[in-house]
Amino acid sequence: MxxxxxxxxxxxxxxxxxxxSKSESNRLLLLQALYPEIKINNISNSDDSVLMAKALASKDTVIDIHHAGTAMRFLTAYFSTQEGKTIELTGSKRMKERPIAILVDALNQLGADITYKENQGFPPLLITGKKLTKHKVTLKANVSSQYISALLLVASKLENGLELTLEGDITSVPYIKMTLSLLEEIGTKTKFQDNVITIYPQQQLADKTQQLTVxxxxxxxxxxxxxxxxxxxxxxxxxxxxxxxxxxxxxxxxxxxxxxxxxxxxxxxxxxxxxxxxxxxxxxxxxxxxxxxxxxxxxxxxxxxxxxxxxxxxxxxxxxxxxxxxxxxxxxxxxxxxxxxxxxxxxxxxxxxxxxxxxxxxxxxxxxxxxxxxxxxxxxxxxxxxxxxxxxxxxxxxxxxxxxxxxxxx
Structure with missing residues (x-):
């Protein structure tokens, strides 16, 4: 119309x-899935955030996130860490044209089990959740910050945390800093020095009544x-x-x-x-x-x-x-x-x-x-x-x- x-x-x-903010809301929704005691105020009413919340709560084996690019990146990382759960993550025709190999390669280097259902390097993905114990990975620094944030958001729940090295000139630094700030707000220890980002493991939140406002x-x-x-x-x-x-x-x-x-x-x-x-x-x-x-x-x-x-x-x-x-x-x-x-x-x-x-x-x-x-x-x-x-x-x-x-x- x-x-x-x-x-x-x-x-x-x-x-x-x-x-x-859609950006803050989607990050906090993923953190809430990892740490259910988190409560979120002023969450975005955008389609992307509604789809993100619905996907995280779904018991289905096929998750369709339509046009939601942030959700595709963040959920790829999230489902790769959910032990014993196998998910097909798909989206719209345009989503199937948007590259995701950089993130998939990084997660597979950490021990994830992600394969492509159709075209190499593009959604839909078949993700079998595993316990990821490797903790070092390298990415080119000029990739979409959503790839980087996807890794950072799940990192505190990894057994050994994450050491992410970025090669070259970093793109969209504020979005990376947003992710790190939100992690720190829930008590996760982080370090961003030179081109290396370290996220330390944190299995439980110290504060059981986390109220976060978007x-x-x-x-x-x-x-x-x-x-x-x-x-x-x-x-x-x-x-x-x-x-x-x-x-x-x-x-x-x-x-x-x-x-x-x-x-x-x-x-x-x-x-x-x-x-x-x-x-x-x-x-x-x-x-x-x-x-x-x-x-x-x-x-x-x-x-x-x-x-x-x-x-x-x-x-x-x-x-x-x-x-x-x-x-x-x-x-x-x-x-x-x-x-x-x-x-x-x-x-x-x-x-x-x-x-x-x-x-x-x-x-x-x-x-x-x-x-x-x-x-x-x-x-x-x-x-x-x-x-x-x-x-x-x-x-x-x-x-x-x-x-x-x-x-x-x-």
Missing amino acids: NLHLHQSTIHQTNAIQITG ESDWSSASYFYSIVAMSAIGTTISLSSYKQNSLQGDSALATIYNAFGVTTTFKNNTVVLQKTEATSPDTKINFDLKNAPDIAQTISVTAFGLGLECHLTGLHTLKIKETDRLVALKTEIEKLGGQVAITDNSLTLKKAINWHQNVTIASYNDHRMAMAFAPLALKVPIIIEDLKVVSKSYPTFWDDLAALGFIFSV
């Missing part, structure tokens, strides 16, 4: 409550940064619940969007976004997003909407997401009248002269494509294909846009 977003003007002052999702906040950036000076949106010392890499938005004339103020558990100055047409947006690649779509669309040149790097992991996000961005922005050049690691946007109206934006089964392009309705009427795709991470997204003053029809 398509959504027609009519050219809109938002209310000057608004407040939005955003669901818990911070709201910064990736979801990015769309409101884009809305404020494309709105009139003085426009303000308050988002909750957020921490100034966030574990999430996408909290870099607070600094990045200064380039678009948006200031960020933290007040208690709320973050206040305000458009404080117009963006000069000569502004050139230039960021390395290797630590926060999930906000690349939002930033590039914001730059396009404001008619700015934009060059983003550190994007090599975008090619193995729900879609090849670099190709998708190029295709959709060019349909709107932009000019985009991409490499395996970068996106360059030329200054836009005008925008084509009533263009249908393909979502590619990718929630972030739909949400990143929606703010352009502040500039021109557009059509978003497959409006329900946002439920993967942000089920109430369209309701929240309506509350801001966006006008749309199905």
Whole structure:
């Protein structure tokens, strides 16, 4: 079902409550499966987290996680440690095209029993849970941080813990640090020195009443940064619940969007976004997003909407997401009248002269494509294909846009 977003003007002052971080929620759900005494507050209502929780509670021998890439990685590691349990872990057609050999090879090196049901290196997987006693493994450091986090999350339950060596330049460090911080929050001893991460074994929690609260999702906040950036000076949106010392890499938005004339103020558990100055047409947006690649779509669309040149790097992991996000961005922005050049690691946007109206934006089964392009309705009427795709991470997204003053029809 398509959504027609009519050219809109938002209310000057608004407040939005955003669901818990999908990244934090999925990590804590896995830790809760390992340590059932953990209680989680403000858990994400995203499809991915619902699927993760359902899979962890399932007694079935076939687990289908659909499009949930994080769940595929985390559950591969989890089920490999569940002694005596054999699981087929599968997903959507796109999931079967997303590589997982790096993680499977690492787990098999630790003694796991994982084989491929169809194509070598790709889901579906047949996983027979075992007691893993080996504790040393090496990965290339520029792989998806989800592979690394999957190993770290199960490591404390391994008999001898884990010593993970990362070779080269590490990608998405904040996501690795998020995982380590959450492990430390439940009392697990960790060490991250040079390129070696050590997780020490911990069979039981010292604190039997662990209450952990998930911070709201910064990736979801990015769309409101884009809305404020494309709105009139003085426009303000308050988002909750957020921490100034966030574990999430996408909290870099607070600094990045200064380039678009948006200031960020933290007040208690709320973050206040305000458009404080117009963006000069000569502004050139230039960021390395290797630590926060999930906000690349939002930033590039914001730059396009404001008619700015934009060059983003550190994007090599975008090619193995729900879609090849670099190709998708190029295709959709060019349909709107932009000019985009991409490499395996970068996106360059030329200054836009005008925008084509009533263009249908393909979502590619990718929630972030739909949400990143929606703010352009502040500039021109557009059509978003497959409006329900946002439920993967942000089920109430369209309701929240309506509350801001966006006008749309199905």
